[in-house]
Amino acid sequence: xxxxxxxxxxxxxxxxxxxxxxxxxxxxxxxxxxxxxxxxxxxxxxxxxxxxxxxxxxxxxxxxxxxxxxxxxxxxxxxxxxxxxxxxxxxxxxxxxxxxxxxxxxxxxxxxxxxxxxxxxxxxxxxxxxxxxxxxxxxxxxxxxxxxxxxxxxxxxxxxxxxxxxxxxxxxxxxxxxxxxxxxxxxxxxxxxxxxxxxxxxxxxxxxxxxxxxxxxxxxxxxxxxxxxxxxxxxxxxxxxxxxxxxxxxxxxxxxxxxxxxxxxxxxxxxxxxxxxxxxx
Amino acid sequence: xxxxxxxxxxxxxxxxxxxxxxxxxxxxxxxxxxxxxxxxxxxxxxxxxxxxxxxxxxxxxxxxxxxxxxxxxxxxxxxxxxxxxxxxxxxxxxxxxxxxxxxxxxxxxxxxxxxxxxxxxxxxxxxxxxxxxxxxxxxxxxxxxxxxxxxxxxxxxxxxxxxxxxxxxxxxxxxxxxxxxxxxxxxxxxxxxxxxxxxxxxxxx
Numbered sequence: 001x002x003x004x005x006x007x008x009x010x011x012x013x014x015x016x017x018x019x020x021x022x023x024x025x026x027x028x029x030x031x032x033x034x035x036x037x038x039x040x041x042x043x044x045x046x047x048x049x050x051x052x053x054x055x056x057x058x059x060x061x062x063x064x065x066x067x068x069x070x071x072x073x074x075x076x077x078x079x080x081x082x083x084x085x086x087x088x089x090x091x092x093x094x095x096x097x098x099x100x101x102x103x104x105x106x107x108x109x110x111x112x113x114x115x116x117x118x119x120x121x122x123x124x125x126x127x128x129x130x131x132x133x134x135x136x137x138x139x140x141x142x143x144x145x146x147x148x149x150x151x152x153x154x155x156x157x158x159x160x161x162x163x164x165x166x167x168x169x170x171x172x173x174x175x176x177x178x179x180x181x182x183x184x185x186x187x188x189x190x191x192x193x194x195x196x197x198x199x200x201x202x203x204x205x206x207x208x209x210x211x212x213x214x215x216x217x218x219x220x221x222x223x224x225x226x227x228x229x230x231x232x233x234x235x236x237x238x239x240x241x242x243x244x245x246x247x248x249x250x251x252x253x254x255x256x257x258x259x260x261x262x263x264x265x266x267x268x269x270x271x272x273x274x275x276x277x278x279x280x281x
Numbered sequence: 282x283x284x285x286x287x288x289x290x291x292x293x294x295x296x297x298x299x300x301x302x303x304x305x306x307x308x309x310x311x312x313x314x315x316x317x318x319x320x321x322x323x324x325x326x327x328x329x330x331x332x333x334x335x336x337x338x339x340x341x342x343x344x345x346x347x348x349x350x351x352x353x354x355x356x357x358x359x360x361x362x363x364x365x366x367x368x369x370x371x372x373x374x375x376x377x378x379x380x381x382x383x384x385x386x387x388x389x390x391x392x393x394x395x396x397x398x399x400x401x402x403x404x405x406x407x408x409x410x411x412x413x414x415x416x417x418x419x420x421x422x423x424x425x426x427x428x429x430x431x432x433x434x435x436x437x438x439x440x441x442x443x444x445x446x447x448x449x450x451x452x453x454x455x456x457x458x459x460x461x462x463x464x465x466x467x468x469x470x471x472x473x474x475x476x477x478x479x480x481x482x483x484x485x486x
Contacts, residue, residue: 052349053485075352086347088292088338095291102284103351152350 002064004028004150004182005049010058012044017206019044022058024201024211029179031172033193033214034186035268036203037276042186043083045203046154049184050080062150076105079143081153085135089128093121093138104146115141118171132159140168144175151175153185157192165189169196190268194218200268204276214268221271222255222263241278252278285353285361286368293335300327300373312384321377321395325402328373329409332366336414337422346486359418359481363474366410374403404463411466411473418480 005026012019019041026032036042047053049060051071060067062074087096093116101107116123119137127135136159143151151172157165173196175181187193193200193214200217202209210217221240231242231249238258242251252274255263266274290297304324311320339345348358381395412432416425 047346047486050350052346072352072354075350078350080347080350082343082347082350084343084346086343088288088342088344090295090338091288091291095288099284099287099291102287103353105352 001027001029003061004063005032005184006059006061006064007045007049008059010045010048010060011056012048012053013056017041017044019048019206022203022208024208026182026184026199028182029176030198031176031183031185031196032199032201033190033197033268034184034201034203035188035190035193035272036186036209038188040203041206042203043154044206046082046152046184046186049152050075050078076146077149079146079148079151081136081139081143081151081156083154085127085132085139087127087138089126091127092124093141094123096138096142100142100146106147108145108147112141112145115144133161133164136160137164137168140171144171149180149182151181151183151185153183155187156185157187157189165192172196190272194268202272202275209275217268217271218265220254220256221252221266222258223266223270223274224251224253224258224261224263225249226251226261239280241274241276241280243274243278282353282357282361282364285348285358286365289335289361289365292338293331296331296334297369300324300331301376303327304373304376308380308384317381317384317395318398321381321399322402324377325370325374325399325406328366328370328403329406329413331369332362332410333413333417333422335365336362336417340422343486345484349486355481356478359477360474362414363470363477366414367407367470370403370407370410374399401459401462404466408466408469411469415473415476415480418477418484 003025007025008023010019010022017039022041022045024032034042034045044053048055049062049067051067062070063077065074067074093112097109097112100112101109113123116138119134119141121130121134121138121141127138130138136156140153140156143153157168160168169192172183172185176183185193185197197214199211200214201211212220224239225248227248228244231251234251238253240252240254242249252266252271253263304320304327307320307323311317345358349355377399378396381399413425413429416428419425420428
């Protein structure tokens with residue numbers, strides 16, 4: 001299987017932050033969720049992929065081609081939603097259509113106006129009267145209207161209500177039906193990722209924690225609930241993170257190592273929280 | 282690049298209308314007072330404001346970050362701003378030119394002299410833009426404005442110092458070479474473009 005996106009040893013150093021040696025790859029035809037706390041380096045990684053900022057080290061390949069050498073050509077095939085809405089407020093969706101068709105070779109205005117209808121966005125209203133949700137939907141409409149093969153989305157669902165979020169996730173799932181299409185999306189909303197992502201990449205403080213298939217991840221980890229005394233007797237290193245409460249201890253563990261115990265399902269949020277905030281044994 | 286120009290024109294549409302409206306008001310006043318000189322100068326100098334406004338709008342909505350995510354080179358993004366400035370400058374100059382030729386022959390003011398003067402002012406406006414744009418790219422709109430105010434104080438201060446020291450300004454000599462001014466201004470624009478591209482290539486958003 002070809003990779004839509006391949007990142008090797010990506011490093012970028014700022015005064016107070018370092019994105020450190022990040023590597024992962026996104027196979028064509030799949031969705032990868034990119035998770036991590038605020039300031040973990042998600043937006044930095046996305047900006048590096050798009051060459052909005054310069055990398056210090058590492059290599060980025062998109063559809064097998066170097067992202068710097070073939071930059072302009074590759075970007076024709078990438079649809080982008082960044083964390084802010086970057087159109088001047090005095091513009092209207094209609095005026096955006098007028099200039100976008102000169103930027104993207106395969107700009108499809110019918111698709112664009114269809115998305116506007118689908119999202120119930122007015123064509124002639126200035127963006128300053130749009131809510132955050134409407135602006136986000138507009139960015140998504142733009143990203144999906146030039147026959148992109150790879151969508152790179154920074155927090156595309158934050159600030160949207162659950163109904164609209166679900167609608168947008170459906171649109172992403174529809175997009176991915178074409179097996180040459182892929183999506184890389186960062187988000188805080190881990191339940192969205194559980195619904196649609198095939199792979200999950202988790203970074204914490206600029207470092208990669210894991211890249212896993214979503215199902216495998218959810219199968220592998222679970223939450224063990226036990227009393228304090230039982231917990232003390234567990235092998236050190238067998239617990240990825242734990243927290244104490246008044247009934248005993250909850251611990252994130254690998255299910256395979258705890259056969260015979262009652263281990264509950266862990267959500268991605270649990271896994272993230274236990275790894276970042278949980279105490280280590 | 283055409284896409285960027287269209288986007289910029291849409292973004293400054295309102296300001297462009299205001300500039301044209303104010304110019305027309307000045308034109309009416311000038312016709313009334315039979316002195317078209319004032320109108321000519323002011324209308325062309327207003328054309329400087331529009332590219333700066335466009336940069337301010339871009340900065341506010343973090344446009345550049347998004348532009349760089351699209352299939353646009355950094356050089357094309359910078360070049361399009363210069364072309365925008367040039368187009369606005371030429372466009373407004375042409376409107377002024379047309380109005381002068383419309384009003385001049387009916388005795389509302391001497392226009393034969395104003396036409397060449399207008400081209401000099403228009404080139405002067407481009408020279409100001411040539412100084413301004415690299416500063417805007419380097420320091421952002423907020424700081425660049427302050428720096429510009431300081432820069433424009435310098436010729437004023439020099440002239441005060443010169444008159445205090447009773448240095449004779451060779452006006453005749455200057456007049457002789459005044460036709461070189463537009464050429465110098467456009468030369469400056471080219472140098473400025475080169476500097477802006479260098480600045481923008483190193484910039485991160």
